Amino acid sequence: MVASRRTLLRAAAVATAGIAMQTGLASPAWSAARAKPILRRAKPLTNPIFSGENSPNGWPINTKSDAGGSVWARPVAGAGTTVEVSIGDVEVILVHVVRRFHYEIDTLRPGEVIGFRKAAGVKGYQLNHASGTAVDIRPGSYPVGVGGGFFPAQLEVIRDILADCEGLVSWGGDFTIPDEAHFQLAVPPSDARVTALAAKLRGWTATPGLGAGVIQNPLDPHRRDAALRVQRRQHH
Numbered sequence: 001m002v003a004s005r006r007t008l009l010r011a012a013a014v015a016t017a018g019i020a021m022q023t024g025l026a027s028p029a030w031s032a033a034r035a036k037p038i039l040r041r042a043k044p045l046t047n048p049i050f051s052g053e054n055s056p057n058g059w060p061i062n063t064k065s066d067a068g069g070s071v072w073a074r075p076v077a078g079a080g081t082t083v084e085v086s087i088g089d090v091e092v093i094l095v096h097v098v099r100r101f102h103y104e105i106d107t108l109r110p111g112e113v114i115g116f117r118k119a120a121g122v123k124g125y126q127l128n129h130a131s132g133t134a135v136d137i138r139p140g141s142y143p144v145g146v147g148g149g150f151f152p153a154q155l156e157v158i159r160d161i162l163a164d165c166e167g168l169v170s171w172g173g174d175f176t177i178p179d180e181a182h183f184q185l186a187v188p189p190s191d192a193r194v195t196a197l198a199a200k201l202r203g204w205t206a207t208p209g210l211g212a213g214v215i216q217n218p219l220d221p222h223r224r225d226a227a228l229r230v231q232r233r234q235h236h
Helices: 006-025 028-044 089-104 124-131 152-164 193-206 221-235
Strands: 048-055 061-062 071-074 081-086 136-138 170-171 184-185
Touching: 006 184, 071 089, 081 089, 089 136, 089 152, 089 170, 089 184, 089 193, 124 136, 124 184, 152 170, 152 221
Parallel strands: none
Antiparallel strands: 048 061, 071 081, 136 184, 170 184
């Protein structure tokens, strides 16, 4: 028996409705009802690496390093070590500090530079570690509360490093309670000078005779004047 045209059309409509019910396309109301629980399940997928809070210097706190946030282990060229810092401009600035320390103050070994620290258990300026915007260089050798850990010539180099950073990096040796191992970014991410400083340091790195690894004379009158200007500005 040959099926009539009307019978074939009715069968096709039933089959189409069945497919629509399986794929969620049967009706706008049914699709919306199906979509709601899907959207609810998607909400918890926001990045858990960021705590939602900022460190005292204004940068986003991470809960982990190397986990999809802004803090990653980055190489310190020439020192054979790494440090966990906020990638990008902050990385360029803090790695410059560490490299100059390595070349001009004392040779650093793996494990002697501490970057990222979890926010739990730290407070005050130490929270800047949790955003990857602070480093401690040999904290065991320069404990908190103890000053005078550097020879005068080494202090001149530190002042010269801070002058390189144009006052955007502060040194814990200048704190009321000294922390001579500690260096941190002193300004928030909204400060356009961060990007400008990083660009300058990148240029130095790419230019022979400039940048970390090239021994500077911190007693050069121009460099010393720059260091003193930065020191005075940070103390006011």
